[in-house]
Amino acid sequence: xxxxxxxxxxxxxxxxxxxxxxxxxxxxxxxxxxxxxxxxxxxxxxxxxxxxxxxxxx
Amino acid sequence: xxxxxxxxxxxxxxxxxxxxxxxxxxxxxxxxxxxxxxxxxxxxxxxxxxxxxxxxxxxxxxxxxxxxxxxxxxxxxxxxxxxxxxxxxxxxxxxxxxxxxxxxxxxxxxxxxxxxxxxxxxxxxxxxxxxxxxxxxxxxxxxxxxxxxxxxxxxxxxxxxxxxxxxxxxxxxxxxxxxxxxxxxxxxxxxxxxxxxxxxxxxxxxxxxxxxxxxxxxxxxxxxxxxxxxxxxxxxxxx
Numbered sequence: 001x002x003x004x005x006x007x008x009x010x011x012x013x014x015x016x017x018x019x020x021x022x023x024x025x026x027x028x029x030x031x032x033x034x035x036x037x038x039x040x041x042x043x044x045x046x047x048x049x050x051x052x053x054x055x056x057x058x
Numbered sequence: 059x060x061x062x063x064x065x066x067x068x069x070x071x072x073x074x075x076x077x078x079x080x081x082x083x084x085x086x087x088x089x090x091x092x093x094x095x096x097x098x099x100x101x102x103x104x105x106x107x108x109x110x111x112x113x114x115x116x117x118x119x120x121x122x123x124x125x126x127x128x129x130x131x132x133x134x135x136x137x138x139x140x141x142x143x144x145x146x147x148x149x150x151x152x153x154x155x156x157x158x159x160x161x162x163x164x165x166x167x168x169x170x171x172x173x174x175x176x177x178x179x180x181x182x183x184x185x186x187x188x189x190x191x192x193x194x195x196x197x198x199x200x201x202x203x204x205x206x207x208x209x210x211x212x213x214x215x216x217x218x219x220x221x222x223x224x225x226x227x228x229x230x231x232x233x234x235x236x237x238x239x240x241x242x243x244x245x246x247x248x249x250x251x252x253x254x255x256x257x258x259x260x261x262x263x264x265x266x267x268x269x270x271x272x273x274x275x276x277x278x279x280x281x282x283x284x285x286x287x288x289x290x291x292x293x294x295x296x297x
Contacts, residue, residue, distance in 0.1 A: 007095075010106040010107070010109070011105040011106035012105070012106075013105060013106050013107040013171055016107055016110060016167045016168065016171050017106060017107060017109050017167075020109075020110045020113050020163075021095075021113060023160060023163055023164065024113045024164070027156045027157075027159060027160045028160070028269060031152065031153060035276045035280070036276065038277075039276050039279060042280050042284050042287065043283060045283075045287055046283050046286060046287050049287060049291070
């Protein structure tokens with residue numbers, strides 16, 4: 001347990017090191033999630049639109 | 059050039075490349091995080107606080123690199139009037155803004171324990187802040203016009219004018235007195251940073267680069283699909 005505590009303490013710099021890594025996760029993870037969800041939304045919209053046109057043709 | 063700028067070809071090419079880039083990026087960032095947090099030694103002066111470098115420096119490189127990509131795409135869009143180049147520039151902008159924000163905040167978190175201040179108005183910090191506002195200004199300008207073509211044109215011109223900021227960022231630490239340290243990796247005479255810290259840094263930077271490429275392709279595909287949806291809607295109204 002001491003090893004983990006020492007690791008988390010970051011030699012007394014925990015309040016600077018962990019927010020830096022946390023922000024990296026938020027910014028890069030956020031951009032990834034936003035990019036993917038917009039992509040899936042558009043893809044679904046296109047599928048619906050093309051499906052609807054095929055229905056209309058029949 | 060035009061061979062690759064064909065939207066249909068881009069959709070095929072990016073579909074093939076996407077999974078490889080995504081997996082490689084995840085692997086490199088994973089390995090980079092492990093090396094940065096567990097393997098790299100604490101700095102003899104900075105102690106464990108030096109681990110902020112493995113986020114801050116790659117983010118700073120990406121901030122400038124993404125802007126260069128955006129400006130190059132804008133130049134191609136202005137000269138050859140190719141819509142795919144506009145889409146590339148517009149897809150890159152939010153990613154560049156994200157990396158720049160990450161660079162600024164992690165720099166602040168590193169500056170407080172090492173310099174004793176969260177922020178100084180010196181040349182390096184101020185020029186990177188200007189870069190952040192260039193990204194935001196570009197995004198706002200592109201969306202400020204009712205006609206997308208005019209917004210893209212105005213944005214491309216702003217992106218090109220803003221290129222003057224890139225050499226200012228790079229050489230600010232040499233030209234002016236600044237708290238920020240000078241380059242220790244990309245410098246004449248080779249890196250001055252020890253290999254135990256250089257490797258995690260380079261692996262992390264490559265991981266960030268591939269993440270950018272992955273997200274850029276996803277966003278460009280999204281924009282192309284949106285354009286197709288618009289075209290289909292217009293066609294439906296006409297028939």
